[in-house]
Amino acid sequence: MEDSKLWPAPDKFDPDRFDEANSKARxxxxxxxxxxxxKRKCPAYRYSYLESTVLLASILRRFHVGLQVEQQVKHVYGFVTHPDVEIWVKVTKRT
Ligand code: HEM
Known part of the structure; x- marks a missing residue:
């Protein structure tokens, strides 16, 4: 993630670098x-995935994630079912 040949501006926070179009050539x-x-692969990688899942669950217990606007979203069925458009979400604190 620090090699600027693979990751332009590696120190910049840029989640868009992971979108489909930007990832195609990588x-x-x-x-x-x-x-x-x-042997040298991180021995705790499964633990770290589990920890990330627990973190996400903790966030979802405290916050509600809903649609940003009234969007008409259709299923696109396939090997992995996904929405036909990019979904914008709104995060609000649960009361
Ligand atoms: C998001 C969390 C983590 C990331 C991204 C990460 C990433 C890495 C990476 C890139 C390596 C080097 C792999 C290689 O040389 O090919 C490594 C090694 C290692 N990691 Fe992690 N790690 C994480 C969490 C942890 C945790 C929580 C532990 C311990 C509880 C841990 C223990 C180790 C150990 C002991 C090694 C050395 C393995 C060896 O060289 O034999 N890691 N990790």
């Missing part, structure tokens, strides 16, 4: 946050 091994494979 080598699939450019993003391996826990290492590649074998």
């Amino acid at each position: 080598h699939p091994y450019a993003f391996c946050p826990f290492g590649f494979a074998g």
